[in-house]
Amino acid sequence: MRRRRLLTAVAGLLGILVIVGGVAAVVSGPGHAASRPNAVTSTSAVIPATAAAPSGGLQPVAPTTAIPADTPVQQQDDQGFTQGFASAANEASMGRVEAIALPAPAVAGGWPALTPNDTPDGWTREFVSGLLDIDFSHQTLGTLGPWLVAQSGADLLPGIPAGVQNRMLNATLLDPATTPGETSPIPSAAQWQADSAAGVRWTVSTVQVTPDAHWQQMVDAGWQPRDLYAAVEDVTAVLKVTSGTATTSHRISMVVQLGSGLYHQGYGTALVASWTET
Numbered sequence: 001m002r003r004r005r006l007l008t009a010v011a012g013l014l015g016i017l018v019i020v021g022g023v024a025a026v027v028s029g030p031g032h033a034a035s036r037p038n039a040v041t042s043t044s045a046v047i048p049a050t051a052a053a054p055s056g057g058l059q060p061v062a063p064t065t066a067i068p069a070d071t072p073v074q075q076q077d078d079q080g081f082t083q084g085f086a087s088a089a090n091e092a093s094m095g096r097v098e099a100i101a102l103p104a105p106a107v108a109g110g111w112p113a114l115t116p117n118d119t120p121d122g123w124t125r126e127f128v129s130g131l132l133d134i135d136f137s138h139q140t141l142g143t144l145g146p147w148l149v150a151q152s153g154a155d156l157l158p159g160i161p162a163g164v165q166n167r168m169l170n171a172t173l174l175d176p177a178t179t180p181g182e183t184s185p186i187p188s189a190a191q192w193q194a195d196s197a198a199g200v201r202w203t204v205s206t207v208q209v210t211p212d213a214h215w216q217q218m219v220d221a222g223w224q225p226r227d228l229y230a231a232v233e234d235v236t237a238v239l240k241v242t243s244g245t246a247t248t249s250h251r252i253s254m255v256v257q258l259g260s261g262l263y264h265q266g267y268g269t270a271l272v273a274s275w276t277e278t
Contacts, residue, residue: 018203062260063260066226083161088248097171104146111139114130118267120211123268127269148269151259156259171271199244199245204239205238212234230259
């Protein structure tokens with residue numbers, strides 16, 4: 001019973017993954033290790049497919065995976081995830097996500113080239129800063145989609161369809177309507193245009209990253225993901241919004257799900273969820 005309650009708590013955390021509309025997450029295999037996971041294989045990996053060929057030297061990278069020990073805890077939790085994803089609401093949501101046409105990965109339009117990182121907190125800080133440090137007059141919404149694909153990570157939770165495994169990041173940030181209950185920090189096209197005309201700038205600072213407690217508890221209890229770079233990170237930060245001479249500060253939070261980078265070695269971002277701003 002305790003195990004079932006824990007899985008339910010993590011399912012609530014995963015939200016769009018298990019209960020449509022919740023938080024970002026993924027499997028937290030080696031936890032907050034300071035170095036790359038030791039057991040490394042690239043078999044049974046999903047190679048991402050996009051609507052166009054990669055550009056700028058970006059090439060698909062197979063996720064780093066290993067087969068977990070077939071323990072009773074592993075069997076129980078794998079089955080719990082699979083059954084959760086099989087709900088009618090989740091199947092409908094994932095069907096919408098699978099229908100998204102991904103652009104080719106590219107780093108252009110003023111978006112930064114991120115450095116591959118072998119620590120979950122290091123990658124998360126870099127990704128969040130790259131995503132939310134925005135000069136709306138010099139960065140475009142149209143080039144954000146390709147940038148997100150370039151930073152994406154695999155979502156290899158049990159029961160996630162192959163056609164969804166590389167689309168959740170773009171879905172949660174650019175098309176949150178595909179995952180009911182979620183909101184995104186990224187403005188609409190109309191708001192982006194208005195912010196561009198007004199010379200609005202966003203700057204993120206004081207980024208704090210901690211492993212999600214519920215998820216870590218589940219992993220510590222014996223369940224292991226097959227993606228060795230899977231992790232769930234809780235993030236808080238300060239977002240400064242500057243327009244003209246006026247600057248306002250906002251407390252923000254989100255959950256970031258990580259997985260094997262699909263276009264670079266190390267960690268990538270599988271999705272972002274549970275966005276709040278005050």
